Amino acid sequence: MDEDRRTRTIAPLPAPGRLSILAPGSAIGERFAVLRVLGSGGWSVVYLAEDRELGRRVALKVLRADRLSDAAVTRFRREVAIARDASSPHLVRIYDLGTAGEAIYLSMEAIEGESLRQRLARGPLPVAEAAEVARQVLLGLGELHRLGIVHRDVKPANVLLAAGGTVKLADLGLARPFDRDATRATDTEALVGTLDYLSPEQALGEEVGPASDLYALGVVLYEMLAGELPHAAKTSLGTLIARVHRRSPDVRRRRPEVPARLAALLRRLLDNDPAERATAADALPLLARIAARPDRC
Numbered sequence: 001m002d003e004d005r006r007t008r009t010i011a012p013l014p015a016p017g018r019l020s021i022l023a024p025g026s027a028i029g030e031r032f033a034v035l036r037v038l039g040s041g042g043w044s045v046v047y048l049a050e051d052r053e054l055g056r057r058v059a060l061k062v063l064r065a066d067r068l069s070d071a072a073v074t075r076f077r078r079e080v081a082i083a084r085d086a087s088s089p090h091l092v093r094i095y096d097l098g099t100a101g102e103a104i105y106l107s108m109e110a111i112e113g114e115s116l117r118q119r120l121a122r123g124p125l126p127v128a129e130a131a132e133v134a135r136q137v138l139l140g141l142g143e144l145h146r147l148g149i150v151h152r153d154v155k156p157a158n159v160l161l162a163a164g165g166t167v168k169l170a171d172l173g174l175a176r177p178f179d180r181d182a183t184r185a186t187d188t189e190a191l192v193g194t195l196d197y198l199s200p201e202q203a204l205g206e207e208v209g210p211a212s213d214l215y216a217l218g219v220v221l222y223e224m225l226a227g228e229l230p231h232a233a234k235t236s237l238g239t240l241i242a243r244v245h246r247r248s249p250d251v252r253r254r255r256p257e258v259p260a261r262l263a264a265l266l267r268r269l270l271d272n273d274p275a276e277r278a279t280a281a282d283a284l285p286l287l288a289r290i291a292a293r294p295d296r297c
Contacts, residue, residue, distance in 0.1 A: 020065075021045060029100025032060055032107075039115075039157070043067050043075065043173065048110055058095065059111070063104040076106055079172040085147055090140030092160065092170040111168060116159035116220070123227060127258060130224035132291035133159065135284060136167035137217055142280055145210040150178040152208060154216035155197040156223065178209040195236040196229055200244045200272050211274035214283070218248075218269030226254035230270060244272070262290050 022045075026034045032049040038059060039046045044067075049060040063072055076097055083094035093109040116133065119125070125133065137159055144151055152174040160168045195203075199215035202208045222230045230249055231242035248270035252263050265286055268278035289296070 022047065022062075028060065028062065028103055028105065029098075031098075031100070032058070032105075034060075040064075041157075043072060049107075051107065057110045059092075059108040061106040061108060065102065068104070073104060075173045076104060078175070079106060082144070082147070082149055082172045082175050086143050086149070086172075088140050088143035089166060090136050090168055091143060091172075092168045094172075108170075109168075111160045111162050111170075113160060113162040115157055116161060116224070117156035119161060120156055120223065120227070124255065125224045127225065127255075127262070128291050128294045130221060131262065131287045131294070133161070133167050133224060134217060134221045135287035135291055137169055137220070138214075138280055138284055138287065140167075140169035141210070141213050141217065144172075144175065145178075145213070145280070148177050149175050150208055150210060151175050151213050151216075152202065153197075154213055154220060156220060159220065176208075178207075195240050198240060198243075199274070201274055203240055203244060209274070210280070211277045214269055214277055214280065215271075215274075218266055218278075222248075222251055222266055222270065225251050225258055225266075228254070247272070259290060259294060261286060 021037055021040070022028070022034045024034055024036055028034065028047075028049065031053050032051060035048045035050060035057070037045065038048050044061045044063050047060045047062065049058055050056075051058045061076075063076060080094055080097045083091070092111065095107040095109070097104075097106055099105070124130075137154065141151060141154070149172075151169065151172065153171055154169070158169060158171045160170055162168060197216045197219050199208065199212040202212050219230060229239055230251075231239050231246060233239040233242055248267050250263055251266055252258050252260075265278055265283055268276070269283065271277045
């Protein structure tokens, strides 16, 4: 392949460091051909790419050049290690970790569809659809929790809605075992870009566990139903402060047709006390019933 095909980029985004986006047709090593950009974040850029070696399309998460560090590489390795142990149709599959020149990448299952963040840009979801999305995310979380892992970054951008109706939870880069030493939320990476969905205990740097993921799922469910965050303020920090100090609002004030039992479950998911929060065992049966027959709940 010509050298200019290997290095061709479009204009850099207006961000610190050396962040640039590869143009369609660019190559990452000999194995991957970039088809289009799927998204970018604080740590990486994600491309839809053709894996020439295996003859399939993959999502290729490439570590940003301006974020290259031992910590970033460790995060990538952690994501692969967790994904290899987890087995659920509701978690995005990760194939491998590799390098091509200076690029460090993860190759992952490519999902045909959209993120929940993209879907929410068109407005709130129907009640049954919101319940079904929450149910499937909870099944993915259940597999992580079974392995002793807390996700720590449940948010609409990490919820992928496949074209066939399957919902998958992505991005295990912040995931950790939930023990006393490994789940402190005071490290910088746990807070960047996730303030709107942090549980109170995570925001305060306290121990986190499965209940913290359930709180974040509660925030996502509230947003799916109401079209806005609970305790919505002018800034993410203001929203977070309100969340720590106030009780969760009743979603029916924004969406009166939400079934009373679902509204009650949502209040329990958003309880500030992790010990009082609804569990997966509480939530799954009700979410399944509402997804099937919202008029009967």
